[in-house]
Amino acid sequence: MEGKNVTLMVEFILLGFSDLPNLQGFLFGAFLIIYLSILLANGLIFIITKTEASLQTPMYYFLGNFSFLEICYALVTIPRMLTDLWTHNGNISLWACATQLCLFLILGVTECFLLAVMAYDRYVAICKPLYYFLIMKHHVCVRLVIGSWILGIPAVIGLTYQIFSMPFCDSTKLNHVFCNVYPVLQVACGDTSMNELSVYAHVGLFGMILFILILNSYIRIITTIMKLPSATGRSKAFSTCSSHLIVVSLFFVTAIMTHLQTKASHSATIERVLSLLYTTMTPLVNPIIYSLRNKDVIVALRKLLPS
Template sequence: MKHEERNAGVNVSTVKQFVLLGFSDLPNLQGLLFGIFFIMYLTILIGNSIIIVITRIDPALQKPMYFFLANFSSLEICYVSVTLPRILFNICMQDRFISILSCATQLCFFLMLGATECFLLAVMSYDRYVAICNPLHYPLIMNPTKCTQLAVSSWLGGIPVQIGQTCQIFSLHFCSSNKIDHFFCDIPPILKLACGDTSVHELSVYIVAMLFVAFPFMLILASYSKIITTILKLPTAKGRAKAFSTCSSHLLVVVLFFGSATVTYLRPKSTHSARTDKLLSLFYTIVTPMFNPMIYSLRNKDVIASLKRLLYKR
């Protein structure tokens, strides 16, 4: 049954499920889209799994930097698994309905894992800051206990706030339409369906975004300003090149993720358009996790060497 037919009688009192329109405006490209997203999902799973395996089994990679990289790769697998399997299901089955509970669950996990990514990127920049700016004290500061505490805090830090924000958003009444013009349950398209004044909810979104996106980003900028200053003071060109190489991969990931996320959540509601939101969301939910393993492996000599050793053994 087509969702247009089932949507005819939807009003404030009867909205019990949403319709994820996704890419329904491209009916002739559904097979191609399924193939593209399926390949991207496999690439993300395989690429990040390889990073996790080599950082666990290679003694040369038993360092704080690679401990956090393994956490980051695990996070990317979880993060993309919140959205991509649902996209694949919707395209394959042509069943775009999602219950309010499932939508709220998806949004909650998406927000919690997004907060974890922000915190973890900040922690990784702090690790690079200590390694380059305080190399003599690095083993003492970034000891195994401290690394574990930072990783656990990153994973758990956003859970209470994001659960509260999800409950607040889904306490709204939804009217006139249950069609979410997006490929997963995200805050901007859901707020568009809400009845009445949503300014208070929009303000809370800005506050949470400032707390979980802008604040970690400012910490990252502060860390890298110190790192760059220290690198420029190194006496040899070889030393400067090595230090820049160590940090450039992480900095590139930071720019890709925070750039698209900031534009999505911190720009005014009046400037939101469904097409732009979908494009930006694709970028930070799928494209960035797909390229992260390549960015970290191709720009890191230790990772490349570990991969060669692993392949040689096999």
């Protein structure tokens, strides 16, 4: 800490896309279109899963909640990005930065849990079809969703407090488009190894373990599908879980690659690209993946939208 000025209360500066001054207008327009598309696409999925009688099943109940989660993801990150691009001012207070990071991490943990719950739902549907509606009763589904939203909150609040209780140096420029773990650790003074260890622990607990559970569900699903005597039956079974498997791959690959870095090996450019992938592109393509590969969703959308 020698030779560095330390402050207890700071205002961070999100550099965002300041390295691309000639593209600010284009980026604003592009992210505005993406933002509105995320709200529209996921909003439509959420509405039809709540109103369409044919979609009142556990699978679509989870899909509706997942779409709502994607809307929340967009609300936490993109409006701030649009504001910074429009005003060319990336100043953000410590409390605002901490709040954004905390909400962002809570949503990330919730997504991990929801994806695991959706994988379990597909496992029961394919591997134990006769017991599906007995196991996946509505009150069970509600509890699984509520648990997905709240289980990670205490740990995330603790991690956020640990990160923002550190002293920060005079260089408070965050080379990112929103407040994320490693850009904040980059401007912290002193030894941050314990904070990095906490991040690894949280990624391991909420990321890797849940990913292994999802993987285990799909191993059992694929094993069961391969035993089906009919090729048509195998194709239908694969189609019911292929969309979810694509979404799982998109989310976990980018999220784990982003957070399994050290302060020393951290690459701001790589993290910025990966973060944008799972905070903007993933919420954008998820409803497309689910609707294009699901006839029930397509039929429900045609009923809702004017022809």
